[in-house]
Amino acid sequence: xxxxxxxxxxxxxxxxxxxxxxxxxxxxxxxxxxxxxxxxxxxxxxxxxxxxxxxxxxxxxxxxxxxxxxxxxxxxxxxxxxxxxxxxxxxxxxxxxxxxxxxxxxxxxxxxxxxxxxxxxxxxxxxxxxxxxxxxxxxxxxxxxxxxxxxxxxxxxxxxxxxxxxxxxxxxxxxxxxxxxxxxxxxxxxxxxxxxxxxxxxxxxxxxxxxxxxxxxxxxxxxxxxxxxxxxxxxxxxxxxxxxxxxxxxxxxxxxxxxxxxxxxxxxxxxxxxxxxxxxxxxxxxxxxxxxxxxxxxxxxxxxxxxxxxxxxxxxxxxxxxxxxxxxxxxxxxxxxxxxxxxxxxxxxxxxxxxxxxxxxxxxxxxxxxxxxxxxxxxxxxxxxxxxxxxxxxxxxxxxxxxxxxxxxxxxxxxxxxxxxxxxxxxxxxxxxxxxxxxxxxxxxxxxxxxxxxxxxxxxxxxxxxxxxxxxxxxxxxxxxxxxxxxxxxxxxxxxxxxxxxxxxxxxxxxxxxxxxxxxxxxxxxxxxxxxxxxxxxxxxxxxxxxxxxxxxxxx
Amino acid sequence: xxxxxxxxxxxxxxxxxxxxxxxxxxxxxxxxxxxxxxxxxxxxxxxxxxxxxxxxxxxxxxxxxxxxxxxxxxxxxxxxxxxxxxxxxxxxxxxxxxxxxxxxxxxxxxxxxxxxxxxxxxxxxxxxxxxxxxxxxxxxxxxxxxxxxxxxxxxxxxxxxxxxxxxxxxxxxxxxxxxxxxxxxxxxxxxxxxxxxxxxxxxxxxxxxxxxxxxxxxxxxxxxxxxxxxxxxxxxxxxxxxxxxxxxxxxxxxxxxxxxxxxxxxxxxxxxxxxxxxxxxxxxxxxxxxxxxxxxxxxxxxxxxxxxxxxxxxxxxxxxxxxxxxxxxxxxxxxxxxxxxxxxx
Numbered sequence: 001x002x003x004x005x006x007x008x009x010x011x012x013x014x015x016x017x018x019x020x021x022x023x024x025x026x027x028x029x030x031x032x033x034x035x036x037x038x039x040x041x042x043x044x045x046x047x048x049x050x051x052x053x054x055x056x057x058x059x060x061x062x063x064x065x066x067x068x069x070x071x072x073x074x075x076x077x078x079x080x081x082x083x084x085x086x087x088x089x090x091x092x093x094x095x096x097x098x099x100x101x102x103x104x105x106x107x108x109x110x111x112x113x114x115x116x117x118x119x120x121x122x123x124x125x126x127x128x129x130x131x132x133x134x135x136x137x138x139x140x141x142x143x144x145x146x147x148x149x150x151x152x153x154x155x156x157x158x159x160x161x162x163x164x165x166x167x168x169x170x171x172x173x174x175x176x177x178x179x180x181x182x183x184x185x186x187x188x189x190x191x192x193x194x195x196x197x198x199x200x201x202x203x204x205x206x207x208x209x210x211x212x213x214x215x216x217x218x219x220x221x222x223x224x225x226x227x228x229x230x231x232x233x234x235x236x237x238x239x240x241x242x243x244x245x246x247x248x249x250x251x252x253x254x255x256x257x258x259x260x261x262x263x264x265x266x267x268x269x270x271x272x273x274x275x276x277x278x279x280x281x282x283x284x285x286x287x288x289x290x291x292x293x294x295x296x297x298x299x300x301x302x303x304x305x306x307x308x309x310x311x312x313x314x315x316x317x318x319x320x321x322x323x324x325x326x327x328x329x330x331x332x333x334x335x336x337x338x339x340x341x342x343x344x345x346x347x348x349x350x351x352x353x354x355x356x357x358x359x360x361x362x363x364x365x366x367x368x369x370x371x372x373x374x375x376x377x378x379x380x381x382x383x384x385x386x387x388x389x390x391x392x393x394x395x396x397x398x399x400x401x402x403x404x405x406x407x408x409x410x411x412x413x414x415x416x417x418x419x420x421x422x423x424x425x426x427x428x429x430x431x432x433x434x435x436x437x438x439x440x441x442x443x444x445x446x447x448x449x450x451x452x453x454x455x456x457x458x459x460x461x462x463x464x465x466x467x468x469x470x471x472x473x474x475x476x477x478x479x480x481x482x483x484x485x486x487x488x489x490x491x492x493x494x495x496x497x498x499x500x501x502x503x504x505x506x507x508x509x510x511x512x513x514x515x516x517x518x519x520x521x522x523x524x525x526x527x528x529x530x531x532x533x534x535x536x537x538x539x540x541x542x543x544x545x546x547x548x549x550x551x552x553x554x555x556x
Numbered sequence: 557x558x559x560x561x562x563x564x565x566x567x568x569x570x571x572x573x574x575x576x577x578x579x580x581x582x583x584x585x586x587x588x589x590x591x592x593x594x595x596x597x598x599x600x601x602x603x604x605x606x607x608x609x610x611x612x613x614x615x616x617x618x619x620x621x622x623x624x625x626x627x628x629x630x631x632x633x634x635x636x637x638x639x640x641x642x643x644x645x646x647x648x649x650x651x652x653x654x655x656x657x658x659x660x661x662x663x664x665x666x667x668x669x670x671x672x673x674x675x676x677x678x679x680x681x682x683x684x685x686x687x688x689x690x691x692x693x694x695x696x697x698x699x700x701x702x703x704x705x706x707x708x709x710x711x712x713x714x715x716x717x718x719x720x721x722x723x724x725x726x727x728x729x730x731x732x733x734x735x736x737x738x739x740x741x742x743x744x745x746x747x748x749x750x751x752x753x754x755x756x757x758x759x760x761x762x763x764x765x766x767x768x769x770x771x772x773x774x775x776x777x778x779x780x781x782x783x784x785x786x787x788x789x790x791x792x793x794x795x796x797x798x799x800x801x802x803x804x805x806x807x808x809x810x811x812x813x814x815x816x817x818x819x820x821x822x823x824x825x826x827x828x829x830x831x832x833x834x835x836x837x838x839x840x841x842x843x844x845x846x847x848x849x850x851x852x853x854x855x856x857x858x859x860x861x862x863x864x865x866x867x868x869x870x871x872x873x874x875x876x877x878x879x880x881x882x883x884x885x886x887x888x889x890x891x892x893x894x895x896x897x898x899x900x901x
Contacts, residue, residue: 164608165645167632168716169659169706179658183649 067147150192363441424506558619
């Protein structure tokens with residue numbers, strides 16, 4: 001009985017909050033094709049589409065150029081302290097990209113950027129971060145770790161005898177690398193690249209912030225969707241729907257296609273004893289290699305972090321970097337004197353905590369059913385739970401916006417009337433976060449369940465425990481480490497979420513991300529920097545906890 | 557083709573020396589096996605011949621040319637060798653043809669000539685017609701053949717095989733073993749191969765070098781290794797060996813007062829307590845003469861019976877055509893045996 005009720009409510013939840021919003025979105029786009037088609041060919045929209053394509057290609061190129069050599073250096077060479085370097089090179093990925101963007105605005109905005117002022121003093125031309133190139137730069141640095149990890153892991157998994165065989169056949173070390181190692185690592189690296197493409201096409205925070213200070217803002221698809229809705233909710237909707245369909249194609253379709261092509265070439269090998277791959281001897285190249293890694297960590301992590309810290313301490317941002325201009329004044333006003341700050345932090349902490357807890361329970365249920373009773377229905381349920389993570393946040397949020405902008409009322413089983421008025425409440429934010437990040441606990445629980453034998457649970461059933469009782473008293477404790485990790489995997493991105501929040505918050509439900517954007521774009525960078533420091537501290541703290549919980553498998 | 561000479565070859569990882577001075581000369585066209593338990597240093601020795609591991613001491617010469625020694629080292633790609641790895645190491649991103657073509661392309665051979673050589677090599681390993689396949693479309697045995705074709709296609713001076721048959725199932729292994737033997741003898745290439753499977757070593761090799769703890773214990777043709785092991789370790793490692801506690805003296809070796817014809821190994825004592833070692837087929841059962849024993853178990857093997865005998869506290873295994881019931885009192889007569897050092901307390 002319990003399980004039929006559980007299953008029923010899970011399906012109802014996904015039907016209401018995944019299928020209806022997304023289905024509605026698709027239907028609206030397809031039922032009025034003329035309108036959608038027309039919207040697509042508006043010059044502004046065409047331009048936005050072209051920019052998203054250029055942004056995605058640019059970021060992918062930068063991440064490949066940086067990530068492949070770094071991954072090879074930390075994964076397959078005799079670089080001293082390679083593990084520590086690998087951890088350090090992961091850091092840029094942990095800082096939310098929009099926080100890096102805020103830092104780079106402080107450094108390279110054309111009027112008063114700290115770096116630009118320094119360059120001007122030296123008589124050198126400065127840079128302008130409010131451009132497409134600026135976006136590519138910031139996101140390229142942020143997503144490089146995805147390629148680095150893909151490269152390093154692929155190289156580490158490779159059977160060393162495949163390379164040794166080529167040496168025996170007469171190939172020099174360089175030819176072995178170009179003819180054997182690189183071609184075999186390509187599917188893994190392209191897998192990482194498809195993640196970068198999906199993340200870049202769907203990104204909202206960085207393009208939004210880096211368009212905010214420009215007279216001719218380089219608008220991309222996600223920010224264009226936001227603009228059309230923001231300017232005129234009624235007339236903007238058909239255009240937003242049409243743009244969402246384009247975004248779905250670019251953000252999911254192309255990466256998926258790439259993975260499929262790569263997947264067909266996925267190389268399986270018969271391995272006997274796995275010979276440990278022999279590290280490549282760097283020799284005299286060791287010093288330049290360390291310089292390259294140091295530069296990446298310095299520019300990707302240290303520089304933005306220090307900039308944010310300095311900006312948060314500057315009493316007056318326009319006045320420049322002097323001892324007299326530094327102080328903790330903004331911390332006092334932002335954290336203690338402004339009620340909206342405290343309210344936003346309170347909302348974000350509450351949402352992240354509740355959503356993470358619920359996500360862990362739902363994730364466990366879904367994965368348990370898919371792993372222990374792998375019927376078609378149960379596996380579909382687990383796929384449905386993991387799917388929204390791949391959908392751009394802007395699309396998810398728009399779907400919910402369209403569905404729940406009016407009160408929804410329906411009758412259940414002839415007598416229960418359900419009345420949903422979600423707009424402008426914390427509920428709609430919580431539901432959006434839950435749907436988007438559910439994939440993490442589903443994955444964590446699935447991995448944990450795979451490692452725990454089903455007989456442990458069957459023994460409990462034979463001892464007289466019910467299904468629910470077994471789940472609570474045997475499965476839950478056995479998987480506690482995985483589930484605790486899953487909690488933080490949800491908590492961290494939920495706390496700092498922006499993309500969906502900006503479309504779904506109401507006047508009374510600000511969260512940390514939306515407030516931060518508000519402060520940054522309406523001319524109070526030091527206050528924004530204070531919040532950014534807070535977000536960074538919590539995100540890094542959460543990652544350290546995650547690392548402890550998983551014994552180093554996940555997190556920082 | 558070429559001979560291989562190892563002189564005082566050593567390899568240490570930090571303070572852990574895994575190969576402790578190996579001297580071995582392998583003649584041109586000879587098939588030599590390095591046999592030993594895992595961790596005995598046999599694979600490391602093979603990898604040092606290949607140039608995949610750099611020795612920490614001693615010298616390697618191939619075809620009279622120095623390959624490695626104090627202060628000099630020829631990298632693997634300049635040694636003109638062929639090698640088959642335990643994992644086969646067939647490149648998954650290349651077709652069968654491209655795999656086999658690789659050494660020739662690297663060697664700069666003209667294309668028409670190279671293609672002809674590939675065809676010949678594939679014919680030799682009976683893979684003709686499969687050349688457009690990718691490795692994941694092949695069975696384990698077929699991948700092994702690809703690895704073999706690739707190893708011989710460039711006419712290497714020496715062929716190195718690292719546990720070449722251990723990933724195959726038993727039936728296929730036996731089939732390929734005979735094929736392999738015929739093939740290398742047909743090409744006439746010098747072969748050094750490594751295995752922990754004594755049956756593989758005894759059937760394939762002209763000479764077997766038994767290794768343990770980083771040293772060669774004995775190098776000899778298979779029959780000599782089986783019948784005249786030079787020490788207890790080799791005797792115990794090669795074939796099935798029964799052991800009984802015995803005493804030895806100037807008159808010979810005896811078990812419970814029964815004299816047995818024996819051959820002492822190198823480390824056997826001259827006088828006092830010792831172990832008597834004998835093969836199951838080097839003894840038989842008798843109704844009244846020999847060491848008294850009780851039949852503990854009998855296994856019917858077809859041509860013969862294998863008996864497990866209880867002799868006091870000890871048990872031995874003996875093959876005999878005659879049929880005796882389990883539990884019966886019999887006598888054991890040992891025809892040929894070895895005198896071994898006493899068992900460690």
